[in-house]
Amino acid sequence: MAKEEIEELDRKGIGAWERGDVEAFVGLFADSFVWRDWMLPEPMKSKEEARSFFSAWFTAFPDLRVKSITRVVSDDSVAAEVEFNGTHRGPLVMGDKEVAPTNKYVVGHSVYFGRFANGKIVYFSTHTDAAGMMMQMGLMPAAM
Secondary structure: OOHHHHHHHHHHHHHHHHHHHHHHHHHEEEEEEEEOOOOOOOOOHHHHHHHHHHHHHHHHHOOOEEEEEEEEEOEEEEEEEEEEEEEOOOOOEOOOEOOOOOOOOEEEEEEEEEEEEEOEEEEEEEEEOOOHHHHOOOOOOOOO
């Protein structure tokens, strides 16, 4: 794939998160893919798992906004940093724990890596600064 195609697919993914459009985002995945998120004990391998994960973020942060900060693209991959913000108004699932709404406004950061084949995501890895989020939500003391 050309780098321009990878950049366009990444823009579509960020746009789907920005709009809260689960179907647009999940539609970017190949029929067979692996999505690893460091907060989950096992990788996601089905579109239903991806839908559930995506939707959980908008349940927890109904006003979630996302913007791309930095992106590096190769012929089949992207690595990017994003900033997101929103108010924690619904339950947040982190691993096997559920965090009750704190009504705190959070500005968070995440990085992701994606690999593409035939115009679809075949591998995705997401790494969100959960500790920073938890500090902002008052769930753990601020760093020293």
